[in-house]
Each structure stands twice: as structure tokens, then as C-alpha cells.
Amino acid sequence: MSRPIVIIGAGQGGLQAAESLRSAKFEGSILLLGDEKYLPYNRPPLSKAFLLRECERDQLTIRQAPVFEKKRITLETGVRVEKIDPGNHTLMCNDGRTIGYEKVIIATGSRARSLPIANVDVEGVHCIRTLDDTLKIQAELETTKNLVVVGGGFIGLEMAAVARKLGKVVTVVEFADRLMARVVSPMISDYYKNIHESHGVDVRLNAQAGEIIAKDGCVQGVKLSDGEELPADMVVLGVGVRPNQELAQEAGLICEGGIVIDHKGRTSDPDIYAIGDCTAQKLSDGSFLRLESVQNAVELAKAAANDIMGNDKPFVAAPWFWSDQYDVTLQMVGLSGGYDTAVLRGDLGSASFSYFYFKQGSLIAVDSLNQSSDHMAGRKLLGGANSLTPDTAQDLSYNLRDAIG
Amino acid sequence: MVKINFIEADGSETELDVQDGWSLMQAAVSNGVEGIEAECGGSCCCATCHCYVDEAYLDKLEAANDKELGMLEETVAERKDNSRLACQVKVTPEMDGMTVHLPEVQS
Numbered sequence: 280m281s282r283p284i285v286i287i288g289a290g291q292g293g294l295q296a297a298e299s300l301r302s303a304k305f306e307g308s309i310l311l312l313g314d315e316k317y318l319p320y321n322r323p324p325l326s327k328a329f330l331l332r333e334c335e336r337d338q339l340t341i342r343q344a345p346v347f348e349k350k351r352i353t354l355e356t357g358v359r360v361e362k363i364d365p366g367n368h369t370l371m372c373n374d375g376r377t378i379g380y381e382k383v384i385i386a387t388g389s390r391a392r393s394l395p396i397a398n399v400d401v402e403g404v405h406c407i408r409t410l411d412d413t414l415k416i417q418a419e420l421e422t423t424k425n426l427v428v429v430g431g432g433f434i435g436l437e438m439a440a441v442a443r444k445l446g447k448v449v450t451v452v453e454f455a456d457r458l459m460a461r462v463v464s465p466m467i468s469d470y471y472k473n474i475h476e477s478h479g480v481d482v483r484l485n486a487q488a489g490e491i492i493a494k495d496g497c498v499q500g501v502k503l504s505d506g507e508e509l510p511a512d513m514v515v516l517g518v519g520v521r522p523n524q525e526l527a528q529e530a531g532l533i534c535e536g537g538i539v540i541d542h543k544g545r546t547s548d549p550d551i552y553a554i555g556d557c558t559a560q561k562l563s564d565g566s567f568l569r570l571e572s573v574q575n576a577v578e579l580a581k582a583a584a585n586d587i588m589g590n591d592k593p594f595v596a597a598p599w600f601w602s603d604q605y606d607v608t609l610q611m612v613g614l615s616g617g618y619d620t621a622v623l624r625g626d627l628g629s630a631s632f633s634y635f636y637f638k639q640g641s642l643i644a645v646d647s648l649n650q651s652s653d654h655m656a657g658r659k660l661l662g663g664a665n666s667l668t669p670d671t672a673q674d675l676s677y678n679l680r681d682a683i684g
Numbered sequence: 685m686v687k688i689n690f691i692e693a694d695g696s697e698t699e700l701d702v703q704d705g706w707s708l709m710q711a712a713v714s715n716g717v718e719g720i721e722a723e724c725g726g727s728c729c730c731a732t733c734h735c736y737v738d739e740a741y742l743d744k745l746e747a748a749n750d751k752e753l754g755m756l757e758e759t760v761a762e763r764k765d766n767s768r769l770a771c772q773v774k775v776t777p778e779m780d781g782m783t784v785h786l787p788e789v790q791s
Contacts, residue, residue: 323724337714346715573723
């Protein structure tokens with residue numbers, strides 16, 4: 280019997296890779312290995328609707344079990360791959376099995392970063408990465424009064440928004456001088472600081488968690504590096520993720536803060552692909568692009584499956600992301616870092632507007648708040664040639680779609 | 685349970701018993717109905733769960749909000765009067781027997 284294509288990691292990317300292989304008419308066997316005990320599920324709601332109990336656990340599951348059978352995808356949950364042996368085309372699993380492979384797609388994702396501070400591993404200190412993480416937080420929130428969120432990025436701020444809706448006392452501690460500094464412009468950062476403060480969050484910028492204060496193995500608070508003590512019966516760390524690249528590294532694949540791939544998910548080994556959060560995509564100018572998003576998982580999965588099947592369908596679309604906080608949806612397309620001109624389309628006071636970012640006259644990104652139409656136009660504009668200028672972008676009487684092409 | 689009939693672009697039909705309160709997207713995707721991608725998982729952020737609902741039932745559905753209407757402006761398949769994003773349509777008992785047509789492409 281021929282060897283299977285093995286997909287390591289049964290998250291959104293891994294599942295997509297399996298299904299895309301079938302859609303591209305791959306007839307051989309597909310083995311999808313996940314180290315969590317659950318069927319593949321949607322992660323974004325873990326810090327949003329699901330955390331707030333607005334949807335049920337079953338609703339996170341992407342496909343029910345019979346679908347895997349129908350598509351002849353062998354899904355094994357609770358299995359961790361411990362080693363890849365590219366020379367022999369085999370994998371070693373934590374249950375002692377050795378599995379031969381034809382091709383491997385690594386979709387191991389990322390893990391939450393921790394902080395090198397005292398007492399970070401006591402009861403009541405959490406991160407949000409898996410369903411189990413959120414289930415634990417949900418349960419503890421019932422009795423939590425004071426929450427300190429360390430890290431003012433998407434995850435931390437989504438957590439803060441949920442906790443405020445539940446009436447908790449919330450402080451956000453952010454090391455940088457503004458919120459979500461890695462991905463959004465200072466204008467958006469300021470806007471979100473105001474939103475959170477108007478909802479009663481104590482936002483501390485330029486603040487550093489020095490240690491977790493603990494008593495009897497339980498969290499009591501956070502001591503900032505300036506000595507101030509913030510009381511807390513729950514602390515959530517939202518300080519970024521690390522790519523799960525060790526398997527690849529030990530197998531001798533090139534890694535640069537992520538498994539190095541091209542726009543088709545190809546690694547430095549011709550029979551090994553990698554997709555999603557665990558990767559760093561090498562761009563044509565030699566720089567590396569690390570994205571942690573659903574789109575990056577799903578689109579690279581499609582590109583890799585297609586490449587295996589001999590179809591040339593690289594992932595080249597502009598990156599997009601979103602974040603739900605309170606009743607505001609922030610949708611971003613493109614990467615705004617390095618812009619030289621930013622223009623506002625709409626009215627800041629209306630709570631529904633977009634910023635368009637330009638670099639040397641060319642549109643590079645659009646951030647939209649409760650303005651999904653601009654976001655979708657932005658995807659079209661950034662997907663190819665466009666003639667949008669700062670003047671037309673801020674002119675509400677101008678139809679953005681006229682600039683496409 | 686509410687009966688919803690999904691018809692894909694190639695004509696294949698899947699009748700599902702959907703739990704009250706689930707979205708049309710969740711019902712279709714979890715049961716492996718092709719023709720819906722739902723990349724964002726139901727956050728109204730990707731427009732890849734575009735569907736056409738039975739016109740006879742249109743008035744039984746809660747109207748689309750601004751966010752959904754904005755996303756519908758860029759669906760890949762033709763937008764029609766009965767276009768909706770399946771993730772935004774929560775199933776209610778009044779929808780029993782409704783037919784949902786899926787477009788040929790989502791992205």
C-alpha cells in the first residue's frame with residue numbers, strides 16, 4: 280500500500296489541507312494527526328463569543344465526525360508527533376508508532392508566549408490558546424472580581440472586553456506606549472484606548488509586569504516593575520505566540536523564527552510542507568513574513584495541497600485580520616507598518632470609519648472600524664493594481680470600487 | 685429541530701435537521717455541505733458563506749445588519765435580492781422547510 284500524506288496538526292489549517300487535497304482529487308490516504316483531544320475547531324471565538332458564552336461548545340467544531348469518514352480523511356486526535364525522519368520518510372509518535380509518509384504537511388501552529396517573571400505558573404494565571412484554556416477561564420470567571428490582563432494586543436483586549444461585559448474590574452498592562460502596536464497605526468491604538476477606558480478598563484501603557492504576586496500557589500496580583508501592586512484573582516497573559524517549529528528544526532529544515540516556506544508552503548525539504556502560524560514566509564526581497572491568522576492557515580493549506588497535486592496556486596492575497604471588542608469590529612487588510620500617509624474616510628465620531636495607508640503614493644493597508652464595506656473594497660484594491668490616492672480615499676462621494684484596476 | 689434543505693450549485697441536495705439557534709453556516713459546515721467555506725468561522729468577516737435563501741421565507745428572517753450588508757458588497761458570486769451570509773442567519777422554527785441555494789464559488 281502506498282504511504283499516506285500525513286498532516287501534523289488538526290487545527291483550521293491542517294483540516295483545510297486535508298480537504299483541499301480531496302477537492303484537488305488526491306485519491307491516496309490522508310492521515311490528520313492532532314495533539315488536542317477534540318475534533319478540529321474554530322479558535323477565534325475562544326477569546327470572543329465563546330468566552331462570553333454566546334455560543335456553545337458544539338458550535339466551535341468545524342466538521343462533525345461523519346464528515347471525515349465521508350471524505351476518507353483519517354483523523355486521529357490526542358496524538359503528538361515527536362520526530363520527523365526525512366531520510367526514511369517516517370514520523371515517530373508519542374504512542375510509540377512509526378508512520379511512513381509520502382509527504383508531510385506541518386500545521387503545528389503556535390503556542391502562547393509566557394513571561395520570564397516570578398510565579399507565572401501559579402493557579403489563576405492563564406493564556407488563551409486552546410479550548411481547554413478558555414474552558415478554564417470561563418469556569419474561574421464565575422468567581423473572579425479583579426482581572427489583570429498583561430499585554431494590550433488583540434487577545435488581551437478581547438479578553439478585557441469580555442470581562443468588562445461580565446462586570447469584572449479590569450486592568451490592562453501594556454509594555455509599549457500604545458495598544459496593538461505591532462499591527463495597527465497610532466490613530467487606531469488611541470481610538471481603542473478610548474473605547475476601553477469608556478467601558479471602564481484601567482489601561483496602563485509603558486507598564487511592565489515585574490512579577491506575579493502569589494499566596495499558597497494562587498495568584499493575588501501583579502507587581503509592576505515600578506513597584507505598584509495591582510490586586511488580581513485572575514491574570515491573563517496575552518503577550519504573543521511562538522511558532523511550533525521544533526519538529527521541523529530537529530528534522531534539519533531551515534527555520535527563521537518560524538519554519539521557512541515560500542508562497543506555496545514549500546520548506547527546504549521537497550516532501551515537507553508547512554502552513555499557518557508555525558511558518559515564516561520568505562518574500563521575494565529576502566525578508567520573512569510571520570502571520571498569525573486564520574487566512575494564513577487556510578490559504579497556505581490550499582496552496583500546499585495544490586502544489587502537491589501539481590497545481591500552481593500560490594498564496595499571494597493581501598493579509599487580513601479582524602478583532603471583535605465590545606460592539607466594534609476592527610477589520611484590517613494589508614500591513615500598515617512603514618506608511619508615510621494616512622487618511623481618514625468617514626467620521627471618527629460616528630464610530631464607523633476607515634483609515635487608508637499609503638507608502639510612496641501606493642495603497643498598502645486599510646483599517647476599518649464597523650465599516651465592512653470599506654474593508655471588502657480594500658481587499659479588492661490591494662489584490663491587484665489600483666488607482667486610489669489619498670484624496671480619493673477620503674472623499675466619501677468617491678466610489679472606492681472605481682479605483683480597482 | 686428545524687428542517688433546512690441545502691442545494692449546491694451542481695444540484696446536489698442535503699436536508700438537515702438544524703438545532704434552533706444555530707446558524708445556517710454552522711449547520712451546513714459541520715455536516716460537510718460543500719459550497720460554503722466560512723473561513724472566519726462565523727464572525728461576519730470573510731463573505732465566504734454566501735447563500736441564497738428561499739424568497740418565500742425572506743420575511744421570516746431577521747434583516748441583515750450593516751456589517752453583513754457591507755460584506756455582501758463583495759461576494760464573489762452574483763449578489764441577489766435574497767443573498768445572505770449563512771453565518772448571520774440564525775435558525776428559528778419559522779424557517780422549517782426552507783431551501784437554501786449555494787453559489788458556485790465563494791472565493
